[in-house]
Amino acid sequence: MISAMIKKIPLPTGVTVGFSVPIRLRVKLRILKLTRINKKIVRKISYEEPTLAINHAIPTRIAVINLSDLNGINRQEGLADWIEAVGSLHKQTNFDIIEQTGLSSFENYILNNIIDLPQVIESNGAFYINGGGKHRLTIAKCCHVSQANVVISVAL
Structure with missing residues (x-):
């Protein structure tokens, strides 16, 4: 619908407006080099979707965390595991970065x-x-990246 509306806008010669085309889970897993065996391992990693509220009395802090302690996403998305979480990702940017520069650059x-x-x-x-x-x-967790620099809030 948005794409059809934008096509009606007259643009200067050579100017285009594009949208990121969703990529299939199979392609995402290939980019992340998650083979069938690795996919089974990732499916077994603990994944939860709690509904936690932030304790605003405790200030946020920046720290490097071990991603082995990352257990899920704080919102009810109805996903069963980390592989489904990868499938739900709609931004292609991170997949492009990994495909072009490699996982070590992303890490x-x-x-x-x-x-x-x-x-x-x-x-x-x-x-x-x-x-x-x-x-x-989500990508880092599935690719077994060990640590990430994050902003941490504490739950009530």
């Missing part, structure tokens, strides 16, 4: 980036994606 970025950090919420020693960074952290 370096997720650990050393200090701008626009992913947000997590901590509850009982576990972390859950909480807002910005869902794509980056």
